[in-house]
Amino acid sequence: MVTAKVWVLKKHFEGFPKPSDFEMKQVALANLKDGELLLESVFLSVDPYMRPYSKRDMKEGDVMIGTQVARIVESKNPAFAVGTFAVANRGWRTHFISDGKDLSLLPASWPESLPKSLALGTVGMPGLTAYVGLFEICKMKPGETVLVNAAAGAVGSVVGQLAKIGGCKVVGCAGSDSKVAYLKSIGFDEAFNYKTVTSLDEALRKASPDGYDCFFDNVGGEFASIAINHMKKYGRIAVCGAISQYNDSVPQKGPYIQIPMIFNELSMKGFIVTSWNNRREEGVKALLKWVLEGKLKYHEQVTERFENMPAAFIGMLKGENLGKAVVKA
Ligand SMILES: NC(=O)C1=CN([C@@H]2O[C@H](COP(=O)(O)OP(=O)(O)OC[C@H]3O[C@@H](n4cnc5c(N)ncnc54)[C@H](OP(=O)(O)O)[C@@H]3O)[C@@H](O)[C@H]2O)C=CC1
Numbered sequence: 001m002v003t004a005k006v007w008v009l010k011k012h013f014e015g016f017p018k019p020s021d022f023e024m025k026q027v028a029l030a031n032l033k034d035g036e037l038l039l040e041s042v043f044l045s046v047d048p049y050m051r052p053y054s055k056r057d058m059k060e061g062d063v064m065i066g067t068q069v070a071r072i073v074e075s076k077n078p079a080f081a082v083g084t085f086a087v088a089n090r091g092w093r094t095h096f097i098s099d100g101k102d103l104s105l106l107p108a109s110w111p112e113s114l115p116k117s118l119a120l121g122t123v124g125m126p127g128l129t130a131y132v133g134l135f136e137i138c139k140m141k142p143g144e145t146v147l148v149n150a151a152a153g154a155v156g157s158v159v160g161q162l163a164k165i166g167g168c169k170v171v172g173c174a175g176s177d178s179k180v181a182y183l184k185s186i187g188f189d190e191a192f193n194y195k196t197v198t199s200l201d202e203a204l205r206k207a208s209p210d211g212y213d214c215f216f217d218n219v220g221g222e223f224a225s226i227a228i229n230h231m232k233k234y235g236r237i238a239v240c241g242a243i244s245q246y247n248d249s250v251p252q253k254g255p256y257i258q259i260p261m262i263f264n265e266l267s268m269k270g271f272i273v274t275s276w277n278n279r280r281e282e283g284v285k286a287l288l289k290w291v292l293e294g295k296l297k298y299h300e301q302v303t304e305r306f307e308n309m310p311a312a313f314i315g316m317l318k319g320e321n322l323g324k325a326v327v328k329a
């Protein structure tokens with residue numbers, strides 16, 4: 001019998017998550033029945049959505065939500081061979097039983113040389129978020145100017161590179177000078193540290209004096225309220241996330257954004273990547289191709305050991321990650 005280690009939400013987060021909000025437990029797994037599989041998590045994802053979704057979808061004592069790349073270690077299902085890798089949405093756990101229906105097998109064309117953890121990042125949900133947000137929500141066109149915040153993260157770093165592939169000028173911002181240097185190294189035309197600029201308004205104007213056609217917003221809050229005034233006529237905003245607000249114990253009272261929305265007849269559309277699952281296969285194929293061609297670079301913030309999941313999650317929310325944050329079980 002296999003014993004899984006799991007992280008449960010011991011106490012709902014108030015403000016930033018704290019290590020004491022989590023508790024690791026051991027769960028004895030039953031022996032497999034016919035048709036079942038035993039999988040071992042190899043890489044686990046920590047993502048910003050876990051913070052707001054935990055309040056909305058979880059109760060205290062539940063296993064933390066999340067996705068993983070897992071390896072089939074025992075199979076009583078002839079359709080799935082031992083040694084196969086899959087993406088699953090089974091939360092923060094080292095092992096789990098599946099009937100196979102909830103697994104997304106890694107593409108057969110996945111090269112041995114490519115880290116399988118990319119299926120959680122650049123060639124997974126964050127990459128698809130960038131892909132859908134740029135091509136379907138922003139509908140970027142060659143020659144346009146794209147702005148993206150949290151630009152050195154899992155989604156933002158793909159947004160900037162896909163926008164370059166799409167023939168756009170790209171401006172990005174991040175919270176450290178080393179992240180800004182990284183952005184320039186992967187092709188951003190302009191990049192700045194939003195924490196150290198004296199004026200965000202000035203920094204946005206300097207980076208693109210005639211404004212922005214597309215704004216891929218991962219942050220929301222005050223940044224979005226200032227950036228919206230730099231949009232060109234008929235500009236488009238992909239409202240992807242609002243990480244500046246997820247950890248607020250008291251909701252921020254931001255300035256209103258309706259006036260520039262109306263004045264410039266802006267399009268602003270919130271979206272959730274899972275509503276575009278019909279584009280997933282096409283997106284994964286395109287992202288994998290660009291990675292293999294060297295056109296889409298990736299960086300992973302790998303934290304070793306399952307026991308360090310809470311630290312990895314808290315670190316990501318505090319900006320300690322460059323690129324996709326994953327935990328190597
Ligand atoms: N709509 C959808 O379907 C999806 C939305 N998202 C959203 O996209 C955004 C980015 O996600 P993801 O790429 O996975 O995360 P990242 O890998 O970018 O990690 C989060 C980053 O957000 C930045 N950040 C944290 N707090 C703040 C703040 N107060 N102000 C500005 N930046 C902050 C930090 O970088 P820095 O150093 O720049 O501060 C941190 O590294 C999130 O808002 C997430 O919720 C993600 C996936 C799907």
Ligand SMILES: O=C(O)CCC[C@H](O)\C=C/C=C/C=C/C(=O)C/C=C\CCCCCO
Nearest residue numbers: 048049052053056065067125240241273274
């Ligand atoms: O249980 C789920 O649906 C989680 C699925 C996660 C999966 O990997 C796919 C989608 C991830 C979506 C991420 C969305 C965001 O990061 C946006 C975050 C917050 C938006 C506001 C949420 C308000 C909740 O009250």
